[in-house]
Amino acid sequence: MNKIGAVSESVATSLFQLVVEEAIYYRAIGRDLNARPSDQTSILNAVDKEIYLNRSLLGDGMEAVDRFNKAGRIAAIHVHHVMPTAPILFMAYPQLTLVHVMRHPIDLAVEWLRRGWGSRMGTDPLAFALMVDVESKPVPWFAQDWADQFIGMSEAERCIESVLWLQEANEQGYQRLSEDQKSRVYRFPFEHLVTQTSRIITDFSQLLSTQPHESMPELLGEEQCPRTLSIEDQRVGLRVLESNASEEVIAHLKAASIAYENYWNMEQLVT
Known part of the structure; x- marks a missing residue:
């Protein structure tokens, strides 16, 4: 709000x-x-x-x-989309510990498209999202400043640009924090959680000054962690997006993907 x-x-x-x-x-x-x-x-x-x-x-x-x-x-x-307003969270609770799991923008855009988030918000009564009225048309809160573009986009383009806007807003919210507040934010990519599970759990335990639950090995087995992620699956998803979005939007997505991969030292999906 x-x-x-x-x-x-x-x-x-x-x-x-x-x-x-x-x-x-x-x-x-x-x-x-x-x-x-x-x-x-x-x-x-x-x-x-x-x-x-x-x-x-x-x-x-x-x-x-x-x-x-x-x-x-x-x-x-458990919360969604709060990092853009992270300073407010620390105003409420200065000793807050914030865990922020990030994910590759292509994977997120594909998942948004699969779940219909490019069309459901504002039309589906079961798509619970904060909407704003722009010229008598419902637009999700995060698209308020680019509502005209959002309204004119294809479903896939809406998913892509929404994901990219939110990720950029996340980064801006994080950068507005003081150094002390940043030390209380644990950021890591979903990809590392899956492929470098032991390290993430160790970091998490140290952050919270606690120990993993005795059932952790069993839980990780159920979640198949650690495991190898297929970059080819991502390429399939990218091709789906490319066939449903403009070159301009895809170029924006690829640029964000390269930045994400470089930041987290990942294999390059986009070359």
């Missing part, structure tokens, strides 16, 4: 605190848990699900808060 000028930084900070603290409290009392078996994020898939489920049988109020704090659990909040 702050990013599109709808609320001030102070209001955005208060709203963020409200959402986070309510989420932590609800988790502490076992409320609003996702028990849908088919969902990957279902509480039923957690290795320590009994801890979460049993909380609903215990007392609530400050008793639950004290119990949660005494247990020393780390409250992890």
Whole structure:
């Protein structure tokens, strides 16, 4: 909301605190848990699900808060698209630790296209996204400043340019942080998580001053990590995008891809 000028930084900070603290409290009392078996994020898939489920049988109020704090659990909040406003997050919680998983722009654009994000937002009632009204047409919040272009684009072009805008906004948000705040942000690419799993887990453990769960080897086996990623699969995805987007948009995508690969020292997909 702050990013599109709808609320001030102070209001955005208060709203963020409200959402986070309510989420932590609800988790502490076992409320609003996702028990849908088919969902990957279902509480039923957690290795320590009994801890979460049993909380609903215990007392609530400050008793639950004290119990949660005494247990020393780390409250992890899963969010999307918050890096552009990272300074606000640190205004709300100066001791925040932020984990930012990045991904190759071609892979993201292909996934957006597969899931229909180039057409669903503003038309599909189940595509939950913040929209803004531009000349009586719904446009996603991140396209407010380039709405005319967005409206005139093909589905694939919308996916590509949306991904690239968000990635650039992520970088701008990160660069606005102080050096101390940056030290509390752990950024790594999805590709390293999959191919260099042990290193990422070690870094993650050191960041949080904790140790991996005893079930970690089993979980990594289920996720097939570490594993080798196929650059040919990416090339197939790129060809799909090339057949559905203009040369100008594809050139923008390729430039961003080269920058991403160079930054993370990856094999060059685009030559």
